[in-house]
Amino acid sequence: MKAPNKVKVFAWRVIQECLPSKQNLLKRKITENANCPFCNFPIEDCTHALIKCLDTRKVWQRLMPNIYELNAASTILDVALQMLHRGDEGLLSRFFLIAWSLWHRRNKWAIEKVMLDPFQVANNAINTFKPCLQARVEPSYTMHKTGCWQVPPHGFYKLNVDAALFFDLKKAGVGGVLRDERGEMVLAMSKAEHELHDPESVELVAILRGLQFILQLGIRKIVLESDSLLMVEALKANQDSLSLQGNMLKEVKNMMNCFEEKKVQHVCRSGNQVAHTLAKHAWSIPDVELWMGLVPAFLSQVYWLDSQNVRVENTL
Numbered sequence: 001m002k003a004p005n006k007v008k009v010f011a012w013r014v015i016q017e018c019l020p021s022k023q024n025l026l027k028r029k030i031t032e033n034a035n036c037p038f039c040n041f042p043i044e045d046c047t048h049a050l051i052k053c054l055d056t057r058k059v060w061q062r063l064m065p066n067i068y069e070l071n072a073a074s075t076i077l078d079v080a081l082q083m084l085h086r087g088d089e090g091l092l093s094r095f096f097l098i099a100w101s102l103w104h105r106r107n108k109w110a111i112e113k114v115m116l117d118p119f120q121v122a123n124n125a126i127n128t129f130k131p132c133l134q135a136r137v138e139p140s141y142t143m144h145k146t147g148c149w150q151v152p153p154h155g156f157y158k159l160n161v162d163a164a165l166f167f168d169l170k171k172a173g174v175g176g177v178l179r180d181e182r183g184e185m186v187l188a189m190s191k192a193e194h195e196l197h198d199p200e201s202v203e204l205v206a207i208l209r210g211l212q213f214i215l216q217l218g219i220r221k222i223v224l225e226s227d228s229l230l231m232v233e234a235l236k237a238n239q240d241s242l243s244l245q246g247n248m249l250k251e252v253k254n255m256m257n258c259f260e261e262k263k264v265q266h267v268c269r270s271g272n273q274v275a276h277t278l279a280k281h282a283w284s285i286p287d288v289e290l291w292m293g294l295v296p297a298f299l300s301q302v303y304w305l306d307s308q309n310v311r312v313e314n315t316l
C-alpha cells in the first residue's frame with residue numbers, strides 16, 4: 001500500500017481492531033459505556049467510528065461512493081479486503097487515508113471537544129498526501145540512500161536488530177549487533193526464542209533483547225535500527241498502544257529512556273544483513289550466544305560488506 005507511514009500504522013491497527021474505540025476502552029474498563037461520542041449509538045467500534053457513524057457515512061458517500069455497494073453488516077475489514085481482492089492498491093491507500101483523517105477528527109471531538117468539519121479533514125488529508133500516494137520510487141536513489149548500512153553519528157553507538165521465525169522447529173530467533181561510530185563491532189548476540197510469536201511481535205522481541213544486552217554497557221547515546229517499519233513507527237508514536245504488543249512496547253520505551261540521547265529509525269533489509277544473519281544463526285543454538293569485539297566466522301562476509309560501505313562513504 002502506497003501511503004504515509006503513519007497511515008500504514010493506522011491501517012494495521014484498524015485491521016487488528018486495536019484502535020482505542022469506546023468499545024475497546026470498555027473492554028479494558030477504561031470507560032463506563034461504549035456509546036459513540038458523536039451520535040450516541042450504543043457500540044462505537046472501529047467500523048462504526050470510521051464508516052457507519054452518520055457524518056463519516058456522508059463523507060464516504062461523496063468521496064468514495066463505491067464502498068457503499070456493501071451491505072449494512074459489512075465491517076471495515078470487509079471493505080478493506082474487498083478492495084484488496086479487486087487488486088486496486090490506489091483505492092486502498094485512499095480509503096485508509098480518509099479513514100485516518102476521520103479518526104483524527106473523532107479524537108479531536110472525543111478528547112478535546114473540538115468539532116471539525118468531516119469533509120474538510122478528509123479533503124485536507126487527500127491534498128496533503130497526494131504526492132505520497134502518487135510517488136514513484138526511484139530505484140537508483142533508493143539503492144544508494146537506504147540500501148547500505150551507515151555508521152551512526154559522532155559519539156553514538158548503533159544497535160541493529162532483527163528476527164527470524166523457524167516454523168519447522170516451532171521457535172524463533174533474534175539477533176542484535178552493536179557498532180561504534182567507526183563501524184567496529186562492539187557486541188553481537190544471537191538468541192533462540194522458544195515461544196513462537198507472530199512476525200511483528202518477534203520483531204519487537206528482537207528490539208527488547210537487543211536493548212537488554214546492551215543496557216549494562218553504560219552507553220549514553222544510541223541509534224536503534226530495525227527493518228520492521230511498523231515497530232519503528234509504533235516506538236516513535238507518543239500515545240500508548242492498546243494492541244497485544246502494548247505492554248512490550250511500553251517496556252521497550254522505558255528502556256530507551258535509560259539513554260541520554262536516542263534515535264529510533266527504520267533501515268531496509270539490505271542495510272540490516274548483519275542482524276538478520278545473527279537472527280538466522282539462532283536456528284542452530286539452544287539458547288544464546290554472545291560475541292564481544294571478535295566477529296564470528298559465519299558473520300564475517302556480511303560484516304565485511306557493511307564495512308566496505310563505510311569506507312566508500314568516508315572517501316566520497
Ligand SMILES: [Zn+2]
Pocket residue numbers: 036037038039040041048052053054
Ligand atoms: Zn456514531
